[in-house]
Structure formats: structure tokens, C-alpha cells
Amino acid sequence: MAKSKTNEKIVNGAEHIEAAVKNGAEAFKTNFDKAVKGYDKFLGLGKENLEAVIASATVAGKGAETLHNELYAYSKQSIEDSVAAAKAVMASKSAHEAFEVQTDFAKSAFDHYVSQMTKMNELFAATAKDAFSPLQTRYQAWVDAVQDVRAA
Secondary structure, three states: OHHHHHHHHHHHHHHHHHHHHHHHHHHHHHHHHHHHHHHHHHHHHHHHHHHHHHHHHHHHHHHHHHHHHHHHHHHHHHHHHHHHHHHHHHOOOOHHHHHHHHHHHHHHHHHHHHHHHHHHHHHHHHHHHHHHHHHHHHHHHHHHHHHHHHHO
């Protein structure tokens, strides 16, 4: 009788071990499948992130080129205006006339400078906004993906 109870305990213990191993294997497989799906999703995000960085760099490059062209055009015009004003001052017939020409030039140059800097600031702000837009979109996609993985 003692042997049958011992054998029964051994059989019951073996069944519990088999059930635990089976449950553990199933849980491992389920969690592994989830991890693989999450990994695949994050790999896809990496490709899309690279594309967003390239798009952002392209926009930033075009914006820098536009800013450079604006600065070059402003500098060229400023030098031409300065030369014209210097010639006008030299051609003045009196000190009072020279002073008026110089004063008019200074006012005009200042107004043009303020206008140009406002335009440059607007261009810079628009370029920065456009350049960061693809990155911001990818950041939001990453946050959404992390939340989806955590919820799963």
C-alpha cells in the first residue's frame, strides 16, 4: 500500500511538472511572438525614421540655400546703394545738401535693413518648421508604437 501511494505521488508530481513545462512553453511562445511582432514594427519605424531624417535634411538644405540667396542679394544691393549714396554725397554742391543726402540714405538703409531682417526671420522660422515637421511626425509614430506594444 505504501508503494502505491508513493507511485501515485510520483505520477501526480510528474503530471504537475509536465503541466508546468507545457504552460511555460506556451507562455514563452506567446511572449516571443509578441516580441517578434514588436521588433518587426520597430524595424519598420527605423526605415521610416531614416526617410524622415532625409526629408528633413532636404528641406533644411533648400531653406539654407534660400537664406543664402536672400543674404547675398541684400548684401549686393546694400553695397550698390552705398556706392550710389557716396557718389551723391561727393556730387553735392554744399555741406547742407551732402548732409541731407547722407541722412536720406541712412533712413533708407535702416528701413531696408529692418525689412530684410524681418523677411530673413520669417524664412528661417518657416524653414525650421518645415524641416522639423517630418521628425515630429516620426516622433509621434514612435510614441504610438511604444504605447501599442505596452498595451499588447
